[in-house]
Amino acid sequence: MGLDRLPVYQIFSIAAFFVIWAIAATLASSALLPGPGHVLAVLWEAIQNGELITHLFVSLSRVAAAFILAMSIGVAAGILMGRSDLANKFGDPWLVIFLNIPALVIIILAYVWFGLTEAAAIGAVALNKIPNVAVTVREGARALDTQLDEMADVYRFSFWQKLRHVILPQMQPYIAAAARSGLSLIWKIVLVVEMLGRSNGIGFQLHLFFQLFDVASILAYSFSFTAIMLLIELLIVQPYERYATRWRLKQA
Amino acid sequence: MNDMQHVGASNRLDVAVKRKNYKGANGELVLALKDMSFSLDERTFTTLIGPSGCGKTTLLRIIAGIDPIFEGKVGGAIARQRIGFVFQEPRLLPWRSIGENIALASYDDIDEGEIRRFAGLAGIENLVDRFPGELSLGQARRVSLARALAARPKLLLLDEPFVSLDEAMADQLREVLIDIWRDQELTVLMVSHDVREAILLSDRLMMLSAQPGRVVDDHVIDLPRGERDGERIEKLRREILGKE
Numbered sequence: 001m002g003l004d005r006l007p008v009y010q011i012f013s014i015a016a017f018f019v020i021w022a023i024a025a026t027l028a029s030s031a032l033l034p035g036p037g038h039v040l041a042v043l044w045e046a047i048q049n050g051e052l053i054t055h056l057f058v059s060l061s062r063v064a065a066a067f068i069l070a071m072s073i074g075v076a077a078g079i080l081m082g083r084s085d086l087a088n089k090f091g092d093p094w095l096v097i098f099l100n101i102p103a104l105v106i107i108i109l110a111y112v113w114f115g116l117t118e119a120a121a122i123g124a125v126a127l128n129k130i131p132n133v134a135v136t137v138r139e140g141a142r143a144l145d146t147q148l149d150e151m152a153d154v155y156r157f158s159f160w161q162k163l164r165h166v167i168l169p170q171m172q173p174y175i176a177a178a179a180r181s182g183l184s185l186i187w188k189i190v191l192v193v194e195m196l197g198r199s200n201g202i203g204f205q206l207h208l209f210f211q212l213f214d215v216a217s218i219l220a221y222s223f224s225f226t227a228i229m230l231l232i233e234l235l236i237v238q239p240y241e242r243y244a245t246r247w248r249l250k251q252a
Numbered sequence: 253m254n255d256m257q258h259v260g261a262s263n264r265l266d267v268a269v270k271r272k273n274y275k276g277a278n279g280e281l282v283l284a285l286k287d288m289s290f291s292l293d294e295r296t297f298t299t300l301i302g303p304s305g306c307g308k309t310t311l312l313r314i315i316a317g318i319d320p321i322f323e324g325k326v327g328g329a330i331a332r333q334r335i336g337f338v339f340q341e342p343r344l345l346p347w348r349s350i351g352e353n354i355a356l357a358s359y360d361d362i363d364e365g366e367i368r369r370f371a372g373l374a375g376i377e378n379l380v381d382r383f384p385g386e387l388s389l390g391q392a393r394r395v396s397l398a399r400a401l402a403a404r405p406k407l408l409l410l411d412e413p414f415v416s417l418d419e420a421m422a423d424q425l426r427e428v429l430i431d432i433w434r435d436q437e438l439t440v441l442m443v444s445h446d447v448r449e450a451i452l453l454s455d456r457l458m459m460l461s462a463q464p465g466r467v468v469d470d471h472v473i474d475l476p477r478g479e480r481d482g483e484r485i486e487k488l489r490r491e492i493l494g495k496e
Contacts, residue, residue, distance in 0.1 A: 150318045155357040
């Protein structure tokens, strides 16, 4: 992006947001609506005493674990359902049910049935995401080129050869799309899981500050977590998506 | 319905398709092939000629084992061996290089030198590092042929391999094919709609009827390949078509 393409309007818009916030905070002059300066000071303090970093790291680890779990199971289920009519007929009602159970219900039941454990927390987050991944990936598996499939059969490709050289390259855009939407859903659900049944992480901290009505800390913690997740999307997920679809663009 | 069996021990390909249906666009069953039966001897070059839509491609797919739902059987020692298939569309993996496309079709591990040898047989040795998107149709067909050879087949199936190529390119590729057939000790079954081409290349020419396809005429072409010039081919073509 060159200098001539600086996002002027976006910068102005964000600046306006902070100005309005500052004015509103001054007018209200209440601890329940701290101004940007105060929130920044609290954020700096939390970073310096190491608390924010610790909880941030815990939450990010849970995001990573749930993400990997949801993607592996979701991709496998999606490919299976896209390729096999029987698997699709069997699995489809399950997808419909799980797509429509509120995340909160799955989290509560996971904690009730499996205890307030790390496994229950991560499992509940992953379970919320698996059906979305499976649905997206299933679309990709349905669009697979049967001609290439037949070619692979004639030359007796092994299962792994077929997966690696024929199926996955065609699925990459769908998997990348599932990963991107998956990440943004997962990090929001992780906070809920932490709030309900964990004793560390950003969600747990937010719950604590909520009980203390410490709005400045709530804002400081949620801003920092959001900023990091946005950075991951911008710097890792989106560039990967462009990379994965590169040969398609070249062909067009 | 799938009673495909492999019988017979001779070095032949025995094809006996009683019935082959497929589901048409409106959901009705269409009879594609009926009582189609013939045998191919080892190391012969046979061409199937017939009107479009007579089930020629379907027949090749049945022989290759990628369409197992039919009544009848495909047998003979050759049927159980490796098969090379040059599809009408090149069917290359666009995300793999030409060399990788060739290597993937070989059943065993294959080294760089072997890849280049097979590419060389089809006259595309200089293209192994390129990607399919960069090739012309003629080049892609050659890759498809090189890939079929890399499978080290006993039986080579060709589905209209020269269609939509310009005449010069098609002639070049015909020469490549006949050299390969001779040197690699292959049994070739080709599908075409061009009688001249069939006479130029084959030992035997089978004419198929319109749908449902069956063999209506079977010619042995015993003119030595060196003597197959334009005039003699035209004379044979008249004889063959006159018989119908």
